[in-house]
Amino acid sequence: MPIQYAESLSFLLSQLGAHTARRFAGELDGTGLTPRAFGVLSNVADLGPRSQQQLADELGMHRNNMVALVDELEGVGFARRVRNPEDRRSFRIEATAEGRRATQRAMAIVTRLDEELARALTDSDAVALTDLLRDVSRDAGLAPGVHPHLSGRREPPR
Amino acid sequence: MPIQYAESLSFLLSQLGAHTARRFAGELDGTGLTPRAFGVLSNVADLGPRSQQQLADELGMHRNNMVALVDELEGVGFARRVRNPEDRRSFRIEATAEGRRATQRAMAIVTRLDEELARALTDSDAVALTDLLRDVSRDAGLAPGVHPHLSGRREPPR
């Protein structure tokens, strides 16, 4: 008897998701970015500078864990902490020009990975798959572009 | 500008995979099984007793990490270590009757999760999605029913 769950939707999603996350982390290696730092940096680059607290709230993580991520981004010159003159308790986290270039390189990796994952499918099947996944993701209450791994190990609220 | 990768195949797979794995772990809570122990137990229950070394090889993990998993399964009475008379260095890991019942309960959770994930889709779309994922999984070289999380943190070989 084969493994019972091998072709269930749940298992396939979990299996392919873990595989994809690893492939992405592997491809990111050497770019100066980790997957989680990329999540923060691209958020700042695409949506504008914000405080660490705001970023933590929007990405579903605790502000404590944001400290090391911003440290990491500052360390490689991809982001800056700038004191907010209107509330000197907080920083505005800004992407540097080099940070923006790094997010573009990471986006190119995403595009390559997309093609690799879909290489067994026809173009229309690849589009259909992506559309179905987007629907399932939204229905599950997942925020667009927000990865559960950012928020640590807890089970999200139903 | 919205997050650029939010609707990429790679991100959606990774996002939904992480979400699904968490939902499954949450639902498993209280059954006496963790996701990784379930992976080992269902393998033994479905494919028959094997040594820890064999299980580790087939599931892509190191035999060191198998020890605690089998300890865990023995501790809750879902599996047994039986000395192999033909090679007394090794054990045959067997599922108990209670262990078999536990895998059936876990399978019911998988079925419920499948329905929850697909509730926004028509029946035919749900089947289409599952078929596409199975094709992508096989093309990516993933072994049926073998979850990457079992093998630890390393990037799998291409």
Next chain:
DNA sequence: TATTGTTATACTCTATAACTATA
């Protein structure tokens, strides 16, 4: 007194190597 960012500590999970018993 509340909030932002920071630090410190504990806990979980994994990687690596070394040990034992059998072959």
Next chain:
DNA sequence: TATAGTTATAGAGTATAACAATA
């Protein structure tokens, strides 16, 4: 000497609580 299983140690990554500066 090689292999199956085990144990020990170190390293990530995260959770929690407490602290300093500012509001």
